[in-house]
Amino acid sequence: MAGVTPVRAAGGVVWRHGDDGVRVCVVHRPRYDDWSLPKGKLDPGEHPLTAAVREVAEEADVRGVPEVRLPPVHYRMRDGAPKTVEFWSMRAGGGGGFQPETEVDAVRWLPLPEATRLVSYPHDVRVLEDFAALPPVTVVLGLVRHAPAGKRGTWSGPDTARPLDTAGLAQARELAELLALLRPVRLRSAAPRRCVQTLQPLAELLDRPIEVDSAYDEPKPGQDGEENALAAAGALLELARAGEPAVVCSQGKVIPQALARLAAASAESAAPTGPVVRGGPVALRGSVEDFRARKGTGWLLAFSGDRLVGASRLDGADRLAAIAP
Known part of the structure; x- marks a missing residue:
């Protein structure tokens, strides 16, 4: 056929x-x-x-x-x-x-x-x-890149105040229905208006506040991008350690670097340390390029304690294995 x-x-x-x-x-x-x-x-x-x-x-x-x-x-x-x-x-x-x-x-x-x-x-x-083959998952986080906000050159105000465009607002509403499946109890956003707006429909659907955290912001001119990646990775680990499902909205120059750091650290700590509930330890593998996401899409991040053990694209276009032996 x-x-x-x-x-x-x-x-x-x-x-x-x-x-x-x-x-x-x-x-x-x-x-x-x-x-x-x-x-x-x-x-x-x-x-x-x-x-x-x-x-x-x-x-x-x-x-x-x-x-x-x-x-x-x-x-x-x-x-x-x-x-x-x-x-x-x-x-x-x-x-x-x-x-x-x-x-x-x-x-x-x-x-x-x-x-x-x-x-x-x-x-x-x-x-x-x-x-x-999966180790026991302790918490799942949703990490999304903000929805479309038009072209920067057509906005006359501060870039941090640039709002979602019509398509972006529609995409944020679609994301809300999808991300609600995680039953998040915390919502965190980078400071720019377009990031907060991306989570607004989800916040209204769940009746939960949006916490603004500059750790997820893109680097400002002259700021070290490596420091931003470390800050964002650390903030995600903090949420994972808390053990509460959460959704985070960040930006395109932050997400890939932060996830690549988490994946690398998880792979280094994946040496077997004894039996686990659901099979042996697995290591997630991926580069910065593997973790790039289009606007209005993102990832489901599964953690086992401090270790990132699964990263699933919300758009389904996985370029790396969700789990790798």
């Missing part, structure tokens, strides 16, 4: 703690008499992450909080059509959302070895193996 556009779907490896350790969710579909991970097709125009959380809620009756984007799987459906499914690891964050008209008639929460033996398809086994 050459030339056929693949069917796009999304789902999640949802986990929670049980008396015997971590358990993951698998679902039974009577139509096919199979066991699989909760997943489903994207609605028209729907972001894959939104679809993944929605499908998990509808099929497994659990609200998943995204952690790390896992490698996607590609296979052919029973009619021969190609299909691509994007998966995220998700922490179970409460119940609700089950739709009785879905294809699912049973849900089980199983230890990883049992889930791996039960699922019916090799591609689901691979997804569970990728999940098992």
Whole structure:
């Protein structure tokens, strides 16, 4: 079926703690008499992450909080059509959302070895193996670059006061719906007006204040860019150590350098130190170029303690592996 556009779907490896350790969710579909991970097709125009959380809620009756984007799987459906499914690891964050008209008639929460033996398809086994390679995630941060704010040359006032343009305001509203899936409890922004405005729809949606922190500002003329990168990386680590999910809005000359520093430091500290709950330590790898993001997009950053263990692009265009052995 050459030339056929693949069917796009999304789902999640949802986990929670049980008396015997971590358990993951698998679902039974009577139509096919199979066991699989909760997943489903994207609605028209729907972001894959939104679809993944929605499908998990509808099929497994659990609200998943995204952690790390896992490698996607590609296979052919029973009619021969190609299909691509994007998966995220998700922490179970409460119940609700089950739709009785879905294809699912049973849900089980199983230890990883049992889930791996039960699922019916090799591609689901691979997804569970990728999940098992992750160290325990302690917190997830959203890091976004501010939305479009027009051209600097057309703005007569101070650059820090330059506002989002019409497209930027629309993009900020779209970002709010997506970033709310993280259930952030803190919102932090670089000082420029366009950064604060990018988080404003999210702040209104969640009824939370925006904290302005100049550690995320671009370097001023004559200021050392390396110092800015260190300050931003340190501020992100501070949030990670606090253990509370947060969303940060920063700028294009800060984000890549700060993330490259965090990734390098995490790789250096990734030597095995003993068993962890969900598999051995992994190291994230990436250069400054790998961490560049377009305006109005950004990253989900998964930390295990002080270590950055997953970086997933919100636009899905990952140029580096989300996790690397």
